[in-house]
Amino acid sequence: MxxxxxxxxxxxxxxxxxxxxxxxxxxxxxxxxxxxxxxxxxxxxxxxxxxxxxxxxxxxxxxxxxxxxxxxxxxxxxxxxxxxxxxxxxxxxxxxxxxxxxxxxxxxxxxxxxxxxxxxxxxxxxxxxxxxxAAAAPVPAPAPAPAASAPVTMGDDDNGVAVDLDSLLDSLSDDLAPAPAQATAPAPAETAPREWLVHVRPHAGAMTNGGEPVLLLRELARLGGRCVQVDCGEIPPLDLLDWRTGYLGWTFAMPGTVDEAEVRDVFDFVGDDCGVTIGQDQPMPRVQHPAPPAPAVPAATSTAAAIPAGPANDGPGQPAGEPAQAASNAPAPPAPPVAGQSIRIDLVKLDRLIDTVGELVIAQAMLAQRLSNENVTAIEELGMLETLTRDIQESAMAIRAQPIGSVFSRVPRILRELAATTGKHVRLEVSGESTELDKTVIEKLGEPLTHLIRNAVDHGIETAEERVAAGKPAEGTVSLSAEHRSGRIHIRIADDGKGIDQQRVLAKAIEKGIVAPDAQLSREEIDHLIFAPGFSTAQQVSNISGRGVGMDVVRQAVKDLGGRITIESEQGKGTAFILTLPLTLAISEGMIINVGDQSLVVPLANVVESLRPGAGEVKGLGVGRAMLNVRGKFLPILPLHHLVGASGEPASPENGVLIVVETEAAGQAALLVDGISDQRQFVIKSLETHYRSMEGVAGATILGDGCVALILDVDSLVANAATTLLRQTLRDAA
Missing domain, CATH: 1.20.120.160 (HPT domain)
Structure with missing residues (x-):
């Protein structure tokens, strides 16, 4: 690494x-x-x-x-x-x-x-x-260390070179010596907190990745620890030294007032490169390095006597006269049970796995198509393969899944900054923060969420005086929630502010030329005007809002994620924005439809229902236009032949299939297609990466027969068709 x-x-x-x-x-x-x-x-x-x-x-x-x-x-x-x-x-x-x-x-x-x-x-x-x-109890002065042992030499090599180990470690000892403590009155022996031991031994290759154990030892000394023992028994002859290998082991006596968690924090980033045993009365077992061909190295004596064990072990300590070598032969304490294990994976590798799983899904679909064409009756095996493929795909997607709480955790800071800027204090309520979705979606969700929170505080939440006058608490409330529903995730950002002033919004839209002065709009359509580019109802420009950018960015970001955004607002009660997003951007569900000579995919997230109209349910509206009566609600019928430029004669509404779809801006509509051939998962391929961006197309996928099918951007298609239909109506009226 x-x-x-x-x-x-x-x-x-x-x-x-x-x-x-x-x-x-x-x-x-x-x-x-x-x-x-x-x-x-x-x-x-x-x-x-x-x-x-x-x-x-x-x-x-x-x-x-x-x-x-x-x-x-x-x-x-x-x-x-x-x-x-x-x-x-x-x-x-x-x-x-x-x-x-x-x-x-x-x-x-x-x-x-x-x-x-x-x-x-x-x-x-x-x-x-x-x-x-407990915190004020004086720490007893450390006992003086025994006289230094005889100099230890590293084994003589062929040239007769001997190295004084005491001289070699002089600078290290100086670094590890704790600062002189101020004179304090000695505490009674029965109330003095007991010292406890920390044994540190770097493993083989501890310095390979730039590790520096001395920094860790200095940190222990800063906490008040004192080095009472150095195990030098693993040092080979000088010509066999490997700078990347740890040969020494240290035993530190830590004051009883130092918490074990503080010591463990010192070794947070060390991982497996350094062995640490805390609160034991025996030094750590030595790491077995490859035996060098040189003569055996004499065992090193302890630089200080071992001390009694601390709070983790109440047994007797090692006698002062015993050598360190004898202590190191004691069996290692059993390792604590592992609560959970995790590894860090490079996202590039994870993306490669997801792509491979996508190709597996395509290969499985192609195999199923081939066997179906050849009338092979391997139904049981094919079903097993399909099940295994789906399990592998779900497992791979689960690896990329992360809790949405990582996005929600940014909101408190945003609210604190807005409180300092606007003077509005807002309480945050969060639910569903453990809901998981794809990491890519999470990464792209931060910006639109920030815009919505800022908009809620600046435009939605009233000032404290206005809230009190309206009978509300002086402190506003913003709530965030997330939940899985029908294979998608629904994120709700709501406030208890004044709601959307629809008359003001409509007047501002007319003023900016976004809608005609005589336009007849529903309440939902008026609410969605705030997503128009350049639209803003702010009285003055500030560093938060007023320049007409923000909400259109939110809408485009959500659309780029393959999602929709809707609004629920009540005057004087508050506003809620609901984001409906896919769980992943790699694999989705869709209907494979036939239109003339083309096979297309309609994302299942847009589909409300599919039906064949009964007698009297289709009503004509001028030349070449018709409406579908769905339980008393009339929806425009849009022939996909004309929208996608397919060859052949379009089917009539009575002979074809109508797919009722839900869009963000244009509401519901009925798409007229020749037929529905299948409903399955498909792997999304970016059209911009391999070709270029196309109006009304969200991407492409490979079908089971090996053909490429375009994935429809239903929102764009219906919105463009609605605009064309309106222009035709105006021309007919003129």
């Missing part, structure tokens, strides 16, 4: 730590936190700090050090967690996100001077407060 890959893992860990800290501070803001919540926030910030130091991100490391120090005081009880302090910590977390983005190369380093002063001031204001008894 090269340094760039390791750094990528670090930034992925940063994102997870930021989400964990955001969730913890949200719990603190809601008053549902406990001691473990504060610990989790501290560990998240501490993990980012450790990685930042390892990769040399000095600005990020310096900022997290101050942030971490204040969190440590909150955890120890020295600083009281109040509502203003939680707000400060949330702002500090927002700046930490900016620091991480800057380290990633996605922006400039933020100016944190003022915020750092606020963090230090919050700590200084509570510097004189007494800490709780």
């Amino acid at each position: 090269n340094p760039e890959e390791i750094q990528g893992i670090f930034f992925a860990e940063c994102d997870e730590s930021l989400q964990a800290a955001e969730a913890g501070l949200a719990a603190c803001q809601a008053g549902t936190h406990d001691g473990e919540t504060i610990n989790a926030i501290f560990r998240a910030v501490h993990s980012i700090k450790g990685g930042a130091g390892a990769f040399g991100f000095e600005a990020l490391q310096g900022y997290t050090h101050v942030f971490e120090t204040l969190l440590s005081d909150v955890r120890d009880g020295t600083v009281t967690l109040t509502a203003p302090l939680v707000d400060l910590l949330l702002r500090a977390l927002d700046t930490l996100s900016d620091h991480v983005a800057a380290a990633r190369g996605e922006g400039d380093t933020p100016d944190d001077t003022r915020l750092l002063a606020e963090l230090e001031a919050a700590q200084a204001r509570n510097a004189g407060n007494p800490a709780p008894a």
Whole structure:
């Protein structure tokens, strides 16, 4: 693994730590936190700090050090967690996100001077407060180390070279020596917290990927640990040394006041490159390296006596006079049970797997078509293959699935920024954050969601004074929810504001020439006018809204994802935007239809029903136009022959099949086709990548017979047909 890959893992860990800290501070803001919540926030910030130091991100490391120090005081009880302090910590977390983005190369380093002063001031204001008894208990001065052992030489090589190991480790010992403690009154022996042990041994190849164990040891020393034992028994002759291999092992005595979680945080980014045993009274077993052909190396003696075990082991400690070699022969403690395992996979590899699964789906469909044409009766085997193919496909898609909570987690920061800008305080309600959908959809959902949240606060939520006058709470509410429904995901963004003023929207649309002054529009059509390019009802331009961009971007982004957006609004009660999206952009469900000499695919997400009209259900409307009566509702009949330019005579409504489809802008319509040949899953291929963009076409797929079929963009087709129909009607009326 090269340094760039390791750094990528670090930034992925940063994102997870930021989400964990955001969730913890949200719990603190809601008053549902406990001691473990504060610990989790501290560990998240501490993990980012450790990685930042390892990769040399000095600005990020310096900022997290101050942030971490204040969190440590909150955890120890020295600083009281109040509502203003939680707000400060949330702002500090927002700046930490900016620091991480800057380290990633996605922006400039933020100016944190003022915020750092606020963090230090919050700590200084509570510097004189007494800490709780457990935190204030003085730590006994460490016992003096025994006299240094005789110099240990690494085995003489053929040239007779001997190396003084004590001299070799002098600088390391200086680095690991803790800072001299201030003189304090000795505590009674029965109340002094007991020290406990940490055994560290880098594995073979620990330095291959740029690892540096000394940095980890320095961090242990910073926490108050002292190195009491160094195991040098694995060092080979000098000419056989491999700089990538760890030969030494260290035993640290940690003060009883240091939490085990703090020590584990030090080794967060080490993984399997370094073995760590905590709270045991025996050193770690040695790593077996290939035996060198040189003479055996003398066993090293301990540089200090072992001390009794800490809180994880109450058994007797190793006697001071026993050599380290004897202790290292003790059996290793059993490994704790693994709660869960996960691995990180490069997205390129995952995309390749998804593409391969898509090709498998196509190959299975082609095989089924071939066997059907040749009248082969391998029905049972074919059904088994189809089942296995679907299972493999669902498993592959599940690998890419991620909880939508990763998108929802950005919303609290957006609301905090809007509160500072608009003065409107909004409470966030979230449900369904564990709902999963494809990672690609999640990545492209962030921008439209941000626009909708900003629009809800700026346009929907009233000021505190207006809300109180209307009998509402002064604080507004924005709710986010997600759920699976009919193979798609429905995301609802709702507010309890004033709703859409339809008269004002219609007047603004007429003023901008978006609709004719005498246009007769339904309530739903008026609501959807806010998606028109350049449309805005803001009284003045601000950095939030007023320039007529935003909602049209939302609509286009949702459309690019193969989804639809609808609006539910009630004057004085609030507005809700409902996004209906596919679970994945790679594989979808659709109807394969026949139109003249062409086979086309209609996405199942647009299909409401298919039917053959009965007597009297089709009504003529001028020359070449007709309407379908569906349970009292008249829908325009659109012959697909004309819309897609198919050859041959179009079927009549009475002889063909009508597919009722739902569109975002033009409502429902009935597509007239010759027939429906199948309904199955299909693999979506981008037409722009392989050819060029085409109006009314969303993509292409390969059918079971090997032919390429176009996937219809139903929204675009129906909208264009409706516009053409309106123009014809106006011409006929003139």
